[in-house]
Amino acid sequence: MCSNYRLISVLSPFNKIFEKFLYDRLYHYVECKSMLSKHQYGFRDKVSTTYAIYDIVEFISENLDQKISTCAIFPDLSKAFDTVDHSVLLWKLEHYYCIRGLPIQLFENYLHRREQYAVVNKCRSQT
Secondary structure (H helix, E strand, C coil): CHHHCCCCCCCCHHHHHHHHHHHHHHHHHHHHCCCCCCCCCCCECCECHHHHHHHHHHHHHHHHHCCCCCCCCCCCCCCHHHHCCHHHHHHHHHHCCCCCCHHHHHHHHHHCCCCCCCEECCEECCC
């Protein structure tokens, strides 16, 4: 079934360089302003999900020592970004992360009317 496959972007070399440039600038801005939670482990330089495992084990150990029941839920968010409404994303970039003016216009133009779909054995998923 086509909907079971994760979408990929087929970009020109220029677009790949442009995306990397945007990513680097945005990441630097967010890091300099300390906008990410200390519990954001994935997709960050020098921070791996190994730290998340360490924190969970530490938290459970402390609760066991104090005889406190502990429960954890681990949802699979691998396709989560594919379902983000671009208008909501842009609103949050502007209002929570103070990205305004030309940078927000750049993101808006880049995301405007973008659609993705997967093709597997001539079967096309919905956009």
